[in-house]
């Protein structure tokens with residue numbers, strides 16, 4: 001794919017949704033961090049249902065620590081992998097209290113040191129909660145999940161066998177980074193979630209169908 005096409009793809013996604021954001025509900029960086037930890041291999045809808053009950057009761061590291069692992073499980077037991085996630089959230093809250101003054105650190109390494117937080121979660125928090133375009137080292141970054149992995153590779157926008165490769169390929173190939181990189185994460189996620197779906201992409205209703213290089217387009 002050439003950069004003219006890439007630019008047109010991004011322009012159309014932007015025209016369609018100028019201010020995209022996460023579908024996880026949150027009111028603070030801490031609430032977003034916990035929601036993203038809970039969202040691994042779970043739907044945003046499912047996480048929102050759980051946090052709608054949890055956050056009115058406990059939306060700070062101290063308050064969640066006070067619930068304890070078993071108390072927290074009562075709120076998140078509808079979410080997949082809730083046992084491991086409860087352990088990770090409690091450990092994360094303890095580290096936030098003991099090492100970061102109960103604040104979510106604005107630092108990639110410190111975020112990735114939290115249990116249950118990998119590069120993708122750190123990227124989401126830095127981008128969405130703190131509005132970062134580049135990381136501590138001044139490099140562009142992008143949280144790549146399964147939707148972004150699929151959309152980038154299927155369309156031909158950027159190729160990568162792993163999410164790390166795809167992240168680097170998207171960054172390398174995205175034109176006008178200052179203009180587009182900040183929102184690219186959410187544009188691609190939402191496109192993958194609702195249009196370029198895993199089993200049956202809705203190519204007939206896709207606003208970038210004429211630009212996409214996928215060879216097995218559907219009529220729907």
Ligand code: SF4
Nearest residue numbers: 196201203206209212
């Ligand atoms: S045309 Fe089809 S495969 Fe290409 S981005 Fe749109 S939905 Fe996905």
